[in-house]
Amino acid sequence: MEKKVTIQDIARQAEVAKSTVSRYLNGGSVSPQTRRKIDEIVRKNQYIPNTFAQGLKQEKNRTIGVIVPRLDSMAQVEMLRGLDSANQNDTFLIANIYQDPIRELAAIKKFIAQKVAGLIILTANLTDEIRQTLLDADIPVVLQGQDEPDFARVMMDDQQAGKVVGQYIQTLAPKNVLILNVDSKLDWAVGYERFQGLKAALANIPHQEIITTFKRQTAKLDAAKAMSQQHYDLVIGATDAIAVGAMQAGFELNQQSYYLGFGQSVYSEIVSPELTSFEFNFFETGEQIYDLFQKIRNEANIRPLKIVIPGQLIRRASTKK
Amino acid sequence: MEKKVTIQDIARQAEVAKSTVSRYLNGGSVSPQTRRKIDEIVRKNQYIPNTFAQGLKQEKNRTIGVIVPRLDSMAQVEMLRGLDSANQNDTFLIANIYQDPIRELAAIKKFIAQKVAGLIILTANLTDEIRQTLLDADIPVVLQGQDEPDFARVMMDDQQAGKVVGQYIQTLAPKNVLILNVDSKLDWAVGYERFQGLKAALANIPHQEIITTFKRQTAKLDAAKAMSQQHYDLVIGATDAIAVGAMQAGFELNQQSYYLGFGQSVYSEIVSPELTSFEFNFFETGEQIYDLFQKIRNEANIRPLKIVIPGQLIRRASTKK
DNA sequence: TTGTAAGCGTTATCAC
């Protein structure tokens, strides 16, 4: 039953032209009487305009495509919340691409075909093909997490993060440091930038760097392997999840160590001892991303802007005697 | 530059009619030569078909709208992963509605206007208006978390959960039980069903029920208030997050108690002691949801199906002496 | 204020 009711049907029943109904729908000038009449009919028929037909004409759209590498990350989810919070009048289409560049490209193309008003990409790493597709599409794009000079972008200050943590490390005077990092090819900001800042601090301290993944379980296994071979009195994880994995490995090995992570996670205040961590406010970051998007959407041909979000070191029990 | 390139442009450059290009695009019969020619031009121009125009014609769509009440929940995210994993050939549009029925209705209407192939709703509670809108839309709908007889649905077996936990409780022989529940108006399955099963077990045990929220922080505060007034030797949280909040409150009050939660969370294996919890496999649930969706999409007018997902009690250190 | 009519980009139906 319930075929699809079109603007034509409404017009017929209201005994007006469909252009009048269209005007009514878009706040054009309509006399109070016809307005009331249409009002009623629209309600009675539960009429919902066909977005395809609308989109076909307007080539405009209050829809923003959002690319999310992974949803099982508090950082990402918080940023989404921030987006929603700052959101004025847009609809977000979220594509979870599981850190897969193939999926990412496909999702982006799909968004473009859907004529989204723009793209917000919470990315870890941009392939050349994706970069080119984005450039060609010529729509507003805001990147997060990747310092691409061609695009507007919001970055976490990972260099500063590394530096601050580096300074803090000095005060702990560790004898032997284990660093659990991720592949910088997978996430440049985390894998590279963040640890650049640490370098100076580590210059005179024995340390070893191991590459693991973002998954706590994997990190735990990798940490256990390393920590069973020698003792580290300070373990630094590239993320909180990694640090927590290491902490669990350390406990099982009955080792005493300091632990330190990065990011803002559900973990830090849950584990005991609570985890010292360099934290960013991802919710606020999300809001900033949206604001930046608004800016570049409204001012065409603006020079690619870059916003850097600072963070701060939260000292908790995991680095206390 | 890069205006939008249409099928017309391709046709002109290839010196064929646009209907030929259309056939080419949709796998119709085209001679090898023209095929090659169009091939090249399409690639050169980076042509992407306009989904609006397509949608307008086809009235069909490989897009499924997914309503998610909250993204900061491992259960939800796992189900999304399950959906993606089972996904054959569809695109999911995710709307995060922050447990807000107003947002939910708006999102659903928007999806319908977009002529989605169907709706998957991970809901906590359905308002009458939403139910009616769904019914009127007459498209495939799969619900999760709400036992609505008019819809196909996938349910966690919350009654069984309560019952199993109830039996287990007996073996713990608690003297005084604190239950931290959520408002059943907000989430019937969790707030009501789940604790129905517990009732029998609690009949002869002194217990108190307190209503709190899904947020760990709030639960912690509410738990602290209750636990500072009297001692409970067993604390049951309606979710893991709630149980962990209570656990933290208990530690700060220096109290000794058993703790027990529900759900599958990042928490259970992170806290110490690790949390005993009745767990569901939400990833698999997501896969089941998608399969069910496929079924009702293909067989019109099928009687509303109901799938119940069992769970199991995972005993961990938090309920051990 | 209202109606008429011309598209928007695509697919589908026919002739050729």
Next chain:
DNA sequence: GTGATAACGCTTACAA
């Protein structure tokens, strides 16, 4: 195998 041509449902000049 190919090409006109008519929809699809809506917006928008332009007339009335």
